[in-house]
Amino acid sequence: MLIQDLVRRPLDPLAVRKLCDDHMPTDWLEWDREALQIFFVRRGVAVPELFLDQVEAVQTVLLTEYPWNAFQAFLPVVQAFTGIRPNFSYLDEPRIAQVAVAVEEMTLLSSDGREYSTEVVAFIAALAKNQGVVYLPPPLDFAQWLVTPGYYRCSSCGHEDIVDDGDDGLCDVCSQRFNKPKAFDFKPSDIGLVRASLGVGSNLTYFMKADPVSIHQDVERILRGELDEGDLTGYTKELVSQSLLIVEAVEEASKIRKDDLDDVATATW
Numbered sequence: 473m474l475i476q477d478l479v480r481r482p483l484d485p486l487a488v489r490k491l492c493d494d495h496m497p498t499d500w501l502e503w504d505r506e507a508l509q510i511f512f513v514r515r516g517v518a519v520p521e522l523f524l525d526q527v528e529a530v531q532t533v534l535l536t537e538y539p540w541n542a543f544q545a546f547l548p549v550v551q552a553f554t555g556i557r558p559n560f561s562y563l564d565e566p567r568i569a570q571v572a573v574a575v576e577e578m579t580l581l582s583s584d585g586r587e588y589s590t591e592v593v594a595f596i597a598a599l600a601k602n603q604g605v606v607y608l609p610p611p612l613d614f615a616q617w618l619v620t621p622g623y624y625r626c627s628s629c630g631h632e633d634i635v636d637d638g639d640d641g642l643c644d645v646c647s648q649r650f651n652k653p654k655a656f657d658f659k660p661s662d663i664g665l666v667r668a669s670l671g672v673g674s675n676l677t678y679f680m681k682a683d684p685v686s687i688h689q690d691v692e693r694i695l696r697g698e699l700d701e702g703d704l705t706g707y708t709k710e711l712v713s714q715s716l717l718i719v720e721a722v723e724e725a726s727k728i729r730k731d732d733l734d735d736v737a738t739a740t741w
């Protein structure tokens with residue numbers, strides 16, 4: 473296949489990397505957008521903007537840790553890696569399955585076990601919640617803890633609530649966390665602290681309410697062929713299919729990656 477035909481379609485990021493490794497000078501990772509463009513034009517190849525976006529995203533992932541640390545860097549990488557032009561003007565919400573594919577590609581490219589910052593994990597969890605996904609299968613399982621938060625029950629007042637305060641071990645009611653000025657700093661009031669030192673509102677029992685375990689088990693059973701998705705009903709069916717979309721997108725991306733790498737291996741100018 474000719475390189476000019478290859479670059480016209482969105483490519484898997486590993487294929488983008490191979491194409492550049494195989495056909496460009498070794499320092500291509502350090503090139504800016506204009507230099508990349510000139511290189512291809514001189515060889516008679518008009519490169520679409522999306523291809524340049526993809527090369528820049530690969531460079532960013534290989535040379536920096538920004539996409540693991542800041543959602544502003546993570547988002548354009550997700551878009552470029554899933555064949556969509558990054559939009560820096562407004563937040564173009566990606567589907568959670570797209571995020572899963574991009575996270576898989578980032579892991580394959582970097583292969584050094586980097587971890588995502590709490591900011592990026594929270595961004596992924598927010599997308600999942602907004603899209604009604606309660607169970608995040610691999611490779612997004614690291615964000616599960618923020619998707620289904622734990623609950624507590626206070627032995628002093630019986631209050632039940634979500635653990636949304638960074639878990640300082642104090643009941644929202646007894647500690648007067650929100651019944652005071654500057655409530656959104658999530659800190660207990662002075663009186664609440666005195667009470668807590670006396671043991672009021674500091675004896676909490678933790679439990680899960682929106683438990684993803686049953687959804688997780690259904691997804692696993694469907695993947696093992698022990699359960700038919702069609703046998704599920706109602707809300708469970710909806711939640712299971714949302715999680716299955718993630719698994720299927722990652723599998724599909726893996727097939728495309730193999731085809732793209734095969735095409736790049738035989739590509740010529």
Ligand SMILES: [Zn+2]
Nearest residue numbers: 626629643646
């Ligand atoms: Zn309490």
